[in-house]
Amino acid sequence: MRILATGLVSANPKPHLCTRHAFHPTLVDLGGGELLCGYDVGDSA
Numbered sequence: 001m002r003i004l005a006t007g008l009v010s011a012n013p014k015p016h017l018c019t020r021h022a023f024h025p026t027l028v029d030l031g032g033g034e035l036l037c038g039y040d041v042g043d044s045a
Helices: none
Strands: 021-031 034-042
Touching: none
Parallel strands: none
Antiparallel strands: 021 034
């Protein structure tokens, strides 16, 4: 597997209303050029 690009998996759509963080990202190669990404989302409140 080669890294071709990097970027955000998840972005908080309303950071001024609540704190949300994505963590524990996991990638699975499904074959045929497809990847599946899973992650946990939580807040600090």
